[in-house]
Amino acid sequence: xxxxxxxxxxxxxxxxxxxxxxxxxxxxxxxxxxxxxxxxxxxxxxxxxxxxxxxxxxxxxxxxxxxxxxxxxxxxxxxxxxxxxxxxxxxxxxxxxxxxxxxxxxxxxxxxxxxxxxxxxxxxxxxxxxxxxxxxxxxxxxxxxxxxxxxxxxxxxxxxxxxxxxxxxxx
Amino acid sequence: xxxxxxxxxxxxxxxxxxxxxxxxxxxxxxxxxxxxxxxxxxxxxxxxxxxxxxxxxxxxxxxxxxxxxxxxxxxxxxxxxxxxxxxxxxxxxxxxxxxxxxxxxxxxxxxxxxxxxxxxxxxxxxxxxxxxxxxxxxxxxxxxxxxxxxxxxxxxxxxxxxxxxxxxxxxxxxxxxxxxxxxxxxxxxxxxxxxxxxxxxxxxxx
Ligand SMILES: [Zn+2]
Numbered sequence: 561x562x563x564x565x566x567x568x569x570x571x572x573x574x575x576x577x578x579x580x581x582x583x584x585x586x587x588x589x590x591x592x593x594x595x596x597x598x599x600x601x602x603x604x605x606x607x608x609x610x611x612x613x614x615x616x617x618x619x620x621x622x623x624x625x626x627x628x629x630x631x632x633x634x635x636x637x638x639x640x641x642x643x644x645x646x647x648x649x650x651x652x653x654x655x656x657x658x659x660x661x662x663x664x665x666x667x668x669x670x671x672x673x674x675x676x677x678x679x680x681x682x683x684x685x686x687x688x689x690x691x692x693x694x695x696x697x698x699x700x701x702x703x704x705x706x707x708x709x710x711x712x713x714x715x716x717x718x719x720x721x722x723x724x725x726x727x728x729x730x731x
Numbered sequence: 732x733x734x735x736x737x738x739x740x741x742x743x744x745x746x747x748x749x750x751x752x753x754x755x756x757x758x759x760x761x762x763x764x765x766x767x768x769x770x771x772x773x774x775x776x777x778x779x780x781x782x783x784x785x786x787x788x789x790x791x792x793x794x795x796x797x798x799x800x801x802x803x804x805x806x807x808x809x810x811x812x813x814x815x816x817x818x819x820x821x822x823x824x825x826x827x828x829x830x831x832x833x834x835x836x837x838x839x840x841x842x843x844x845x846x847x848x849x850x851x852x853x854x855x856x857x858x859x860x861x862x863x864x865x866x867x868x869x870x871x872x873x874x875x876x877x878x879x880x881x882x883x884x885x886x887x888x889x890x891x892x893x894x895x896x897x898x899x900x901x902x903x904x905x906x907x908x909x910x911x912x913x914x915x916x917x918x919x920x921x922x923x924x925x926x927x928x929x930x931x932x933x934x935x936x937x
Contacts, residue, residue, distance in 0.1 A: 571913040571920075575887075577894055578909075606920045607888070613865045614789070614889040618781055622794055626784070627776050630805040634772070 563589075563596050570596065574603045761817040772812070775821075776805050782822065782890075783829050789885040790833040792870050796840070803832045826892070826900045830882055837878065872922030876915050883908050884915035 569586045572578040578586065590597050757778065763771035783804045788797035807828050815824065873881055882901060886892040887908070894912070898905040 567917060568913040571916040572909055575912075575916075577912065602924075603916075603920060606923060607916070609865065609923075610869060610888055610919065611891070613869055614785070614891075616866065618785060618788075622784055622788075622798065623780055626780055626798065626801055627773060629802055630776050630809075631769070631773055633802070633806055634769075634809045 563593060563599075566596055567599070570600045570603055574600060574607050757821065758817055761812075761815065761821055765812045765815060765817055772809065776808075779821065779825055780805075783825060786826060786829045786885060786890060787833055789870070789873060789889050790830070790881060791836060792874055796836060800829070800832045800836055803836075804828050807832065823896060823900050826886060826890070830900070834878070834882075868923060868926050869919065872919045875918055875922055880911045880915040880918070883911035884919070887912050888916070 566586055566589055569578055569582055573583060573586055590600060757775070760771045760775045760778075764775050780801060783801045784797055787800040787804070788794065791797050791800060804825065808825065811828075815821075873884070876884065879901075883897060886897040886900060887894060892900065894905055894908050897912075898908045901908065
């Protein structure tokens with residue numbers, strides 16, 4: 561459609577952003593094309609609406625406390641130290657995945673580097689009582705029979721996100 | 732050239748509410764604020780905050796980010812004031828800072844939300860309900876524009892800055908501004924027309 565090429569010119573012309581030969585060419589076309597005339601008229605109405613809406617006063621709550629916040633943040637004598645505002649952001653799935661991957665890698669590395677050989681039974685120095693056979697509950701002892709070794713150890717890994725905590729329990 | 736820069740930003744749309752009601756007094760305020768006068772700086776912030784808030788809101792599309800951006804704009808203004816020539820108008824400078832702050836914010840937001848669905852938060856900026864509805868429609872329509880189209884149309888049509896000054900603020904040629912705003916205007920109009928058609932369709936269905 562030949563009128564289509566005038567759409568961009570009309571979009572400029574309605575706000576006096578078109579001049580010279582392009583403006584003259586458009587005006588010649590508008591005189592004989594009711595379709596483009598109607599489009600230009602509707603564009604003018606649309607532009608008026610845009611400007612009307614943009615000129616509306618902003619509600620007070622948007623500006624509430626802004627000046628005070630700026631003044632508080634510029635109080636520091638050294639203006640260069642004033643840092644831009646940082647609002648906590650929602651944790652993205654990518655970020656959580658990255659943190660989890662990092663932790664998993666750290667765990668694997670820790671497992672590989674752990675001196676497992678020390679835990680082999682033959683390397684563990686036998687306790688002196690080992691020769692007496694199975695430990696027997698001695699009468700008179702007040703504490704319950706708690707296995708002396710392999711007490712569970714809980715490791716908590718905190719992340720930037722307070723809602724994400726990795727907890728590991730050793731056997 | 733410099734005379735044209737000082738020509739005033741709101742010339743193109745005289746019906747606009749002027750952001751700086753007393754231009755003469757503003758010059759003095761800038762000079763005093765530049766010299767470290769904090770009450771003068773505070774008054775300067777009060778006078779220019781609606782300009783920055785409105786621009787940030789139209790560039791970013793939501794209230795919370797607009798408020799954060801506005802704070803950052805004034806922090807930057809405070810930091811850069813010593814190097815600012817008080818004889819020059821402050822609006823182009825403020826628009827430039829606002830555009831930079833909002834651009835940084837949009838890029839950070841794009842990184843944060845990479846892979847997650849774009850959020851749609853209510854804008855609700857204007858007290859009058861009918862204006863609010865139209866405004867939210869326009870904000871959603873602005874989201875369909877490219878970053879450059881949006882910056883150009885916000886300055887030219889929403890802020891009433893002339894094409895020449897828009898080109899100076901964006902540091903691009905005027906012909907480029909015209910290309911950007913013609914595309915942006917058509918996209919906005921299409922979005923608004925589509926909305927009106929959808930509403931009329933709804934009414935016919937009922
Ligand atoms: Zn035509």
